[in-house]
Amino acid sequence: MTTLLAHITIKPGCEAEFERIMAFMVESTLSVEDGVVRYEYFKGQKPNFYYCLLSFRDKWAFYDHQNSDHHEGVDFSAVIESISLEYLDPVEGANPLAKTIDAPLEPHHSDAMIEASKRYPLAIADWWLPRR
Numbered sequence: 001m002t003t004l005l006a007h008i009t010i011k012p013g014c015e016a017e018f019e020r021i022m023a024f025m026v027e028s029t030l031s032v033e034d035g036v037v038r039y040e041y042f043k044g045q046k047p048n049f050y051y052c053l054l055s056f057r058d059k060w061a062f063y064d065h066q067n068s069d070h071h072e073g074v075d076f077s078a079v080i081e082s083i084s085l086e087y088l089d090p091v092e093g094a095n096p097l098a099k100t101i102d103a104p105l106e107p108h109h110s111d112a113m114i115e116a117s118k119r120y121p122l123a124i125a126d127w128w129l130p131r132r
Helices: 017-031 059-067 111-119 125-132
Strands: 002-010 037-041 049-056 080-088
Touching: 002 059, 017 037, 017 049, 049 059, 059 111
Parallel strands: none
Antiparallel strands: 002 049, 002 080, 037 049
16 A cells, blocks of 8 residues: 655645645546545645645555546646655554555556656655554
């Protein structure tokens, strides 16, 4: 499984357009992608700040999401000032999701998967390892 939290800062005045785009993204993602476990957006306490909680069957399903026509067809730069992705791992017994796993690239993976693995490298924090 792969779970991450996106930290998103929106350009001032773009909140309504961002929320419209994200409603489209959620509807499109949930209707056509079979590897999605969770895909949810939240407003943060700081102005123009949002979060997205994403969880996928594996990192390849996440990369498929990033490469999807509905994801690639949106001009996110028009509304997003900055975004950072933070990979998450569940606390055993306190979260129903499975551990985030960094599966290796294999010869059968497409060029799109290889490029996605470079653009969105999965990071397993060292301090998680003894807690797994």
